[in-house]
Amino acid sequence: MNGEFIEALDQIEKEKGISKDILIDAIEAALISGYKRNYGSAQNVKVYINRDSGEVKVFSLKDVVENAESDLLEISLEEAKEIDSNYELGDVVEKEVTPRNFGRIAAQTAKQVVVQRIREAERGIIYDQFINRESEIVTGIVQRISKGNVFINLGKTEAILAPGEQIPDEEYKHNDRIKTYIIEVKKTTKGPQILVSRTHPGLVKRLFELEVPEIHDGVVEIRSISREAGSRTKIAVYSKDPNVDPVGACVGHKGTRVQAIVDELKGEKIDIIKWSESPEEFIASALSPSKVVRVEVKEDEKSALVVVPDYQLSLAIGKEGQNARLAAKLTSWKIDIKSETQYKESITHAKTDE
Known part of the structure; x- marks a missing residue:
């Protein structure tokens, strides 16, 4: 590696916002693994990259002990003092052991680390961008469909529209432009996962x-x-x-x-x-498009009896009970619907029972 590489790291720091020091620390850590893998895993080593020139050096680290039992990890006090008389027991002796062709390994490793860190940083930026957009609408283009999931291109990332979040009978075709609702943004090892809904x-x-x-x-x-x-x-x-x-x-x-x-x-x-603040008015409106004759509410039970004209009963209930079901959900009231005839009959029966 050389000064040009350091300049490239400076440029990455400016453009991507990734600290040069963090990148160099990561490269040094990766080079330690690379050295051990290629030149001997038993040694304790450290790698130093000159922040100005880009020069890479490898140093073996040995603990100063009274009597060395492992030449790879320890050095006797006597030998250490031959190197420098100031060494004491417990110190660590550093000795340069940079291999001749280590520059090539260093360059390859550095490139891999930088690319990985840039990818991680970009994923982090995308995650930060979308985590604040949960519960918002996003517009994207249908990219592909796999195992029932629709993958939607959002630009720098993609969203997943799962089968359970798709509108029944709605078709999704390649390059369709659709709006979806972001229900969740997850952080994963492969980057942010954006889950969206149409339902x-x-x-x-x-x-x-x-x-x-x-x-x-x-x-x-x-x-x-x-x-x-x-x-x-x-x-x-x-x-x-x-x-x-x-x-x-x-x-x-x-x-x-x-x-x-x-x-x-x-x-x-x-x-x-x-x-409306009035439950009677709100419930009557909620049953639209049906007309409502009267609404009797029981506040303590949060339930309501709704009376509609005979000819409007099926409209009020809706196909398969849909209109009544949606009205109940909208108002958060239990709704019982009767036609005028049914209501009059129930009053008659009540009086008879008395």
């Missing part, structure tokens, strides 16, 4: 924040979301400003804002509901 309710929340300035600015708040990915989402919104209609803001002029989100989610239906 997480947070994806819908972030999409609304991107599309609706009033949400981004904090005028309109998303109070709750319930989602069955690929099919339907209900989102409850509230406005701090009485002059701003939160539902209208989310829908946008002629439905442009919500339509952009529906398009991104490949046609997933979205019900936007006005949040």
Whole structure:
């Protein structure tokens, strides 16, 4: 190695932010292993790299003892004093043992160490960049699909969209540009592992924040979301400003804002509901698009009986109970739905039983 190599380390320090001293320390440690592997593993040695010239020297280290039992590790006090009269018992004698062709080994090892450290540093930078982006949206390009996992190119790294995080029946093709929600960033020996989702309710929340300035600015708040990915989402919104209609803001002029989100989610239906402090109002709205005749709540049980017109019963419950299920999740209330006829019959029976 030479002065040019040291200059290269200076350049790496400036561009990559990796300390030159840390790199040299790592190279010295690697060269000790390299020396032992090639020239004898039993010796204690140290490697010194001149910080200015890049010159590499190897020194054997021997403990000064009264009577040396191992020539490789120890030296007698008598022999040590022949080298330098100042040596005492317990000192360590250093003797240069640099092999002739060690420069070639040093150069190869140094290159490997530097490349490895640069890779580790870049992985660390990527990890630091993405660990602060958990729960955010990221846009990437579908790179490949393997064993059901979709690998998405994010530029300097890639994200993994696992089968359980994929929208049912949604197709992912090579070079497709898609938005995903970062659910977790893990640090691994191969670099950061970024796990993303297309099914997480947070994806819908972030999409609304991107599309609706009033949400981004904090005028309109998303109070709750319930989602069955690929099919339907209900989102409850509230406005701090009485002059701003939160539902209208989310829908946008002629439905442009919500339509952009529906398009991104490949046609997933979205019900936007006005949040209310009143459980009766909130529950009635949550069952949209069904009309509601009355809501009877039991605060202590956090349950509600909802009465709907006879012809609206199937709409209120939804296909396979989806509408009722999403409404219950959105409001965090147990919801029992009855038609007007069923409700009247239950009252009649109750009176008869009395």
